[in-house]
Structure formats: structure tokens, C-alpha cells
Amino acid sequence: MPTATERIQEVTQAMATGKPKIALDTxxxxxxxxxxxxxxxxxxxxxxxxxxxxxxxxxxxxxxxxSELLAHVYFANRHNAGYDPELDLLAIIKRHFQVLDVDxxxxxxxxxxxxxxxxxxxxxxxxxxxxIGATSLTNGHTLFITNDAQLADALPETNCIYxxxxxxxxxVQSYPNPCFDGSAPVSPSKSGKGLPTGVSxxxxxxxxxxxxxxxKWKRILKDAQIVASALNEPCVFFILAEKNGRxxxxxxxxxxxxSLTESRPPKRVIKRLHEHLAYSSRTGKAANPQxxxxxxxxxxxxxxxxxxxxxxxxxxxxxxxHADAWNAYLTPWRTYRSCLDLPQTTWLLCEDGAAxxxxxxxxxxxxxxxxxxLGWKDEG
Numbered sequence: 586m587p588t589a590t591e592r593i594q595e596v597t598q599a600m601a602t603g604k605p606k607i608a609l610d611t612x613x614x615x616x617x618x619x620x621x622x623x624x625x626x627x628x629x630x631x632x633x634x635x636x637x638x639x640x641x642x643x644x645x646x647x648x649x650x651x652s653e654l655l656a657h658v659y660f661a662n663r664h665n666a667g668y669d670p671e672l673d674l675l676a677i678i679k680r681h682f683q684v685l686d687v688d689x690x691x692x693x694x695x696x697x698x699x700x701x702x703x704x705x706x707x708x709x710x711x712x713x714x715x716x717i718g719a720t721s722l723t724n725g726h727t728l729f730i731t732n733d734a735q736l737a738d739a740l741p742e743t744n745c746i747y748x749x750x751x752x753x754x755x756x757v758q759s760y761p762n763p764c765f766d767g768s769a770p771v772s773p774s775k776s777g778k779g780l781p782t783g784v785s786x787x788x789x790x791x792x793x794x795x796x797x798x799x800x801k802w803k804r805i806l807k808d809a810q811i812v813a814s815a816l817n818e819p820c821v822f823f824i825l826a827e828k829n830g831r832x833x834x835x836x837x838x839x840x841x842x843x844s845l846t847e848s849r850p851p852k853r854v855i856k857r858l859h860e861h862l863a864y865s866s867r868t869g870k871a872a873n874p875q876x877x878x879x880x881x882x883x884x885x886x887x888x889x890x891x892x893x894x895x896x897x898x899x900x901x902x903x904x905x906x907h908a909d910a911w912n913a914y915l916t917p918w919r920t921y922r923s924c925l926d927l928p929q930t931t932w933l934l935c936e937d938g939a940a941x942x943x944x945x946x947x948x949x950x951x952x953x954x955x956x957x958x959l960g961w962k963d964e965g
Contacts, residue, residue: 608729614646629752698710710735721744731747766944771942777799779796794837820882825876842917915959
């Protein structure tokens with residue numbers, strides 16, 4: 586079956602028979618028309634709105650969508666005396682959409698939809714959501730697009746697209762390759778001093794390790810690969826170095842993975858990174874110009890996808906498996922996203938045997954949008 590993105594392309598590129606009719610749920614309209622648009626959802630919807638502007642498709646919304654949108658704009662402007670948000674909103678809706686009334690046929694279809702969709706042996710759909718979905722069903726739309734998981738599950742898959750599926754496909758297109766800095770993969774060094782002799786995963790988990798000051802980060806990368814391979818879980822190494830005259834000397838190596846969260850809270854690790862650089866969160870500057878940090882992030886999307894196919898996860902939907910694999914894959918970034926903005930810091934993604942330097946601006950922008958797709962809370 587085509588992916589959600591491919592289905593949208595097929596419809597918007599006029600490969601379908603006749604002029605396609607696409608209806609949007611309230612959230613989708615909000616994403617696109619907000620100022621600024623809510624990303625990455627708005628980018629995922631952009632082909633649809635562009636096709637409508639070009640006259641290749643017709644866009645529709647239910648009067649229930651209009652009602653919900655009006656509620657939002659009136660609430661947002663409740664303290665803005667003298668401004669009537671309704672005029673602007675209705676003008677925008679009229680420009681982009683045909684508005685469909687809820688009539689008797691839609692009401693009956695909504696009732697059938699609510700009563701027939703009963704996960705956990707209970708009525709799960711809210712009446713407004715059922716009316717919006719039923720409006721599309723009754724009017725025979727080519728596609729209905731929503732970001733409501735329950736509504737998407739309740740409607741026939743043949744003419745409904747769950748926007749989060751499109752966004753999960755956007756993740757694949759946006760990370761990691763577009764975030765690499767364009768240089769060749771980093772080759773670890775096999776010569777020279779690395780982590781101290783006898784250092785094991787267990788000793789790394791006890792606290793920071795002080796290697797020989799002459800140890801180079803590329804040599805430590807080689808040892809880090811061995812540790813990460815044995816752990817077989819997403820993890821991070823921080824190499825804290827400082828310039829001494831003309832030489833860069835390694836001061837400390839910090840190690841973290843999710844199982845260490847209680848014994849080594851990420852906030853404590855982040856505090857140590859700030860101390861090394863004499864970094865001020867208020868100014869965004871480092872007072873120690875001699876300090877430098879290398880962050881090695883070890884993760885594998887392929888490994889996480891294989892894990893999601895374990896028989897123990899058989900009850901999960903394909904969508905949930907995909908989302909859970911991405912969440913596990915990005916665990917280190919979810920925890921240390923705030924450190925991407927640290928000056929004098931170089932980040933490497935080490936995945937499936939290859940290490941690449943990341944461009945911080947592009948990588949940071951990706952994570953700021955990916956958090957919306959994956960439902961991240963503020964962490965790190």
C-alpha cells in the first residue's frame with residue numbers, strides 16, 4: 586500500500602480520476618493558518634494547499650470546523666478590545682475552503698460512526714469529531730485528513746490519512762543525512778592513547794573518567810565504539826578537552842545512557858558541561874575560550890525498528906511501532922537537546938559503524954519540529 590505521503594502526492598498531482606475533493610479536520614487548518622505556521626505539520630500540508638491554489642483540487646471543511654476555529658480565535662483575542670477576529674477568519678476560510686453544513690444525513694452518519702467505533706467496549710469519539718468525519722464520508726470526499734488518532738482509526742483507511750503518518754515519513758527525509766555537515770565520515774584513530782587501560786562499561790557508569798591528557802578524541806572515539814557496541818543501546822560520550830598552550834588536552838570523559846538517569850541525572854551532566862566551558866545560560870557565551878567538548882551520540886534506527894518487530898509488541902499498530910522506534914532512536918537527543926546550542930562543542934552521530942559531524946543549526950531545527958511529532962515534553 587502507498588505511504589501517506591505518496592497518497593497525498595497521487596491526489597494532488599492530478600493522477601486521480603476527476604477533480605479530487607479533500608476535507609481537513611480542525612487541527613490541520615489551525616496548523617497551516619497559524620502565524621507562524623505550526624511545524625512540521627504545516628510543511629506536511631503544504632502540497633495540499635498549493636494544489637488547491639493551483640486549482641487541481643477542491644478543499645472542504647465542515648461547519649463544525651468553522652465553529653471550533655472561531656472558538657479558538659475568540660479565546661485568543663478575548664483581551665483585544667475592539668477587534669473582531671471573526672471577520673478575518675471567515676475571509677480566510679472563504680478563500681481556501683468550501684464549507685459544508687451538517688444536515689440530517691450527516692447527523693445520522695455521525696451517530697453510526699460513534700456507535701460503531703467502540704475500542705475497549707465504550708463510545709470513544711466525541712460528537713464534534715464524529716460530525717466532522719461524517720461530513721466527509723457523506724459527501725464522498727477523496728481524502729479526509731486529520732491528526733486525531735481516534736478519528737483516523739474510526740474512519741475507513743481508504744479515504745482517511747492520519748497526518749502524523751505523514752510527519753513520521755518527514756522524519757526519515759529530514760534526519761540524519763540532511764543534518765550532516767557535508768564532510769567525509771570521521772575515521773577513528775587506532776594509534777595513541779585512548780580511554781585508560783582497564784576501563785569498562787561498569788567503570789564508566791560509576792562517574793567521569795580522566796584519561797591521559799594526550800589522548801585524542803578520534804582515538805577515544807574508537808574505544809567508545811567498542812563500549813557502545815557492547816551496550817547495544819543509545820548512549821552518549823562527552824569528551825571534555827582544554828587547550829594548554831598549543832596542545833589540546835583531554836580532561837575528562839563522561840558517559841550516559843537512559844538506564845543511568847537515576848544515578849547520573851542528565852541535569853548533573855549538563856551542569857558539568859557548563860562548568861567546563863564556564864558557560865552562562867543567560868548570555869549564551871562561554872567564559873573559558875580554551876575549553877572544547879566533543880559529543881558522540883551512538884544510536885541506530887535500524888536496530889530500534891527490529892526491536893519493535895518482537896512478538897511482544899504484536900498488539901501495537903504499525904504506526905505505533907514506527908513512532909516508538911523513532912522515540913527510542915532519538916533518546917539521547919531528547920535528553921540533551923539543550924546542549925546542541927553550547928558553543929565550542931562538536932557533535933557526532935555514530936550510527937551503524939559510521940560517524941558523521943552534525944550541523945547544529947539544521948539539527949536543532951529538526952529536533953524542534955520532531956518534538957511536535959513525537960510528543961516530547963521539555964527535558965534536558
